Amino acid sequence: MNQQPGTSGLIFNEPLLWDKSCKGRCAMSLPKPDVERANLDESLTGDAPELPQLSELDVARHYTRLSQWNFGVDSGMYPLGSCTMKYNPKTNEVQAARQGFAAAHPFAGDKFSQGALKLMYNLEQYLAEITGFDAVTLQPAAGAHGELAGILIIHAYHAKSGKQRSKIIIPDTAHGTNPASATLCGYESINIKSGENGILEPAAVAAVMDEDTAGIMVTNPNTLGFFESNIKEIADIVHSKGGLVYGDGANMNAIMGVVKPGEIGIDVLHLNLHKTFATPHGGGGPGSGPVAVVKALEPFLPIPRVEKDLDSYKLITDSPDTIGRLHTFYGHFSVMIKAYSYILSMGSKGLSDVSKLAVLNANYVKESLKGTLNLPYDMPCMHECVFNDEFQKEHHITTMDMAKRLLDYGFHPPTVYFPLVVEGAFMVEPTETESKEYIDQFIDAVKAIAKEAKDDPEKLHKAPLLTKVTRLDEVTAARKPCLRG
Amino acid sequence: MKEISDLNLPEDVKYTKDHEWAKLDSDIVTIGINDYAQDQLGEIVFVELPEVGDTFSEGDEFGSVESVKAVSEMYIPISGEITEINEALEDAPELVNESCYDSGWIIKVKPADVSELDNLMDKPAYLDMLKG
Numbered sequence: 001m002n003q004q005p006g007t008s009g010l011i012f013n014e015p016l017l018w019d020k021s022c023k024g025r026c027a028m029s030l031p032k033p034d035v036e037r038a039n040l041d042e043s044l045t046g047d048a049p050e051l052p053q054l055s056e057l058d059v060a061r062h063y064t065r066l067s068q069w070n071f072g073v074d075s076g077m078y079p080l081g082s083c084t085m086k087y088n089p090k091t092n093e094v095q096a097a098r099q100g101f102a103a104a105h106p107f108a109g110d111k112f113s114q115g116a117l118k119l120m121y122n123l124e125q126y127l128a129e130i131t132g133f134d135a136v137t138l139q140p141a142a143g144a145h146g147e148l149a150g151i152l153i154i155h156a157y158h159a160k161s162g163k164q165r166s167k168i169i170i171p172d173t174a175h176g177t178n179p180a181s182a183t184l185c186g187y188e189s190i191n192i193k194s195g196e197n198g199i200l201e202p203a204a205v206a207a208v209m210d211e212d213t214a215g216i217m218v219t220n221p222n223t224l225g226f227f228e229s230n231i232k233e234i235a236d237i238v239h240s241k242g243g244l245v246y247g248d249g250a251n252m253n254a255i256m257g258v259v260k261p262g263e264i265g266i267d268v269l270h271l272n273l274h275k276t277f278a279t280p281h282g283g284g285g286p287g288s289g290p291v292a293v294v295k296a297l298e299p300f301l302p303i304p305r306v307e308k309d310l311d312s313y314k315l316i317t318d319s320p321d322t323i324g325r326l327h328t329f330y331g332h333f334s335v336m337i338k339a340y341s342y343i344l345s346m347g348s349k350g351l352s353d354v355s356k357l358a359v360l361n362a363n364y365v366k367e368s369l370k371g372t373l374n375l376p377y378d379m380p381c382m383h384e385c386v387f388n389d390e391f392q393k394e395h396h397i398t399t400m401d402m403a404k405r406l407l408d409y410g411f412h413p414p415t416v417y418f419p420l421v422v423e424g425a426f427m428v429e430p431t432e433t434e435s436k437e438y439i440d441q442f443i444d445a446v447k448a449i450a451k452e453a454k455d456d457p458e459k460l461h462k463a464p465l466l467t468k469v470t471r472l473d474e475v476t477a478a479r480k481p482c483l484r485g
Numbered sequence: 486m487k488e489i490s491d492l493n494l495p496e497d498v499k500y501t502k503d504h505e506w507a508k509l510d511s512d513i514v515t516i517g518i519n520d521y522a523q524d525q526l527g528e529i530v531f532v533e534l535p536e537v538g539d540t541f542s543e544g545d546e547f548g549s550v551e552s553v554k555a556v557s558e559m560y561i562p563i564s565g566e567i568t569e570i571n572e573a574l575e576d577a578p579e580l581v582n583e584s585c586y587d588s589g590w591i592i593k594v595k596p597a598d599v600s601e602l603d604n605l606m607d608k609p610a611y612l613d614m615l616k617g
Contacts, residue, residue, distance in 0.1 A: 420555060478530035
């Protein structure tokens with residue numbers, strides 16, 4: 001493992017399928033018709049949809065080549081802070097592909113879907129146990145959707161209590177989607193600054209919390225990678241004025257099995273199954289953003305809900321205070337199977353080991369690189385650590401230059417320029433699934449790049465040099481986007 | 486990025502702590518972001534503008550500037566009504582980088598109370614703030 005993974009190699013060009021199309025070429029032979037030809041009425045016919053005409057080999061080669069341009073956790077370390085790009089065990093895919101699940105149909109009805117309903121019910125129970133809440137919905141499609149669900153629940157709670165409120169408090173170390181969720185629900189975001197040590201101070205919350213404020217949205221651990229250790233006191237301040245505490249659980253990978261958010265004053269929390277519970281992100285499959293709530297908020301959860309009645313399971317929609325339906329059927333079921341598989345594979349000790357190792361790995365990166373990159377907040381971190389480019393400024397090298405150069409070394413770059421509280425942020429989240437050997441390779445790569453910043457800054461300005469396409473002109477792409485081929 | 490001593494900070498405009506500038510011409514105040522702000526943001530790719538006729542109070546957010554690195558809000562230095570917006574920025578946001586006090590101006594405002602301009606900083610005071 002002394003060698004860095006990045007190297008140059010033969011990469012294939014591949015045109016668009018349209019450019020490969022050849023009239024009359026086809027990937028399948030249909031059987032000869034064994035019934036008499038019957039023409040459709042002309043009013044029902046029209047031009048056939050335009051599709052590229054290709055052989056099976058054309059298609060196989062096309063997608064194989066495109067897949068070789070890709071970079072994923074299966075090809076290398078992906079330390080994208082705030083996104084928890086951990087390895088997703090393949091057993092999860094095997095379970096989701098089981099015929100009974102893969103061929104299940106949402107219109108089959110409760111009677112013929114008992115296995116699927118049982119899985120959803122049990123997954124809700126597991127997530128409630130892990131987070132320390134009373135009830136869970138699995139319906140939201142992803143994290144930001146879960147946030148929206150959570151704030152709609154808070155909105156519905158205040159409406160039910162007879163007086164709607166107009167504002168919501170959001171610290172500068174919260175996730176960027178939080179103000180968007182609040183705005184969508186009609187709340188004005190009241191932004192507050194975190195204290196000098198990167199965490200929220202109760203006095204800052206007390207200064208703005210009033211009886212027209214619906215609550216606070218706290219990301220814990222926050223986007224600097226620190227645990228909000230004043231959370232109980234902050235929750236007391238918010239509760240004393242009748243507000244609720246929303247917890248953004250996107251960073252749950254740092255505290256799973258160690259801290260239960262439901263026991264530290266949080267009233268509603270979303271989870272990202274595609275972060276913490278090892279289901280694929282983005283192109284690897286849809287996300288899933290379950291929401292967990294305290295007892296008082298349970299009546300507002302979206303419908304349908306899964307209920308257990310003796311030994312059978314059913315979906316119920318009779319829930320007068322619900323915020324309604326957020327998704328077709330019951331959300332992204334195949335993602336739930338993968339998370340369920342993950343939880344059962346890991347067990348309770350395994351899940352708490354995940355968080356402990358994620359925190360250990362992040363602190364190892366932080367300590368190993370703090371002389372190489374500037375560390376604006378030098379304290380023990382949780383699952384991620386935030387550096388910046390202060391040391392490299394004298395060589396006119398930015399975070400962006402270093403991130404681009406990491407591609408040449410075979411690593412996905414970390415999150416850059418976020419959180420906004422750190423100028424030129426370089427935010428590393430190694431996750432628990434990277435071994436010490438892989439993490440050392442990453443650390444060595446960053447150190448080598450910092451040396452290049454001194455010795456050969458021009459190389460970094462041009463990086464990446466080994467990738468299929470080199471430095472892209474992001475400014476022109478943003479100013480004059482070409483949205484059609 | 487520029488050193489503070491290299492910044493272009495004209496004497497005939499007023500500055501805010503959030504790095505906007507404002508200049509009174511007869512009864513209309515022209516507002517933009519200053520050289521420090523455009524330099525820190527880097528190449529600007531989009532400017533979100535208010536609409537003519539919108540009214541704001543001093544300190545309100547009136548739009549945002551987006552670079553490849555980040556989106557930053559702009560805060561209005563004076564209360565009043567928008568009389569004109571720089572429509573050229575829609576197709577050429579780079580004007581803010583190239584000419585932040587001239588063709589890269591952002592809005593023009595008919596002030597509700599011109600004396601609010603007295604709350605802003607002149608060049609020496611703004612420089613002192615930057616130097617901390």
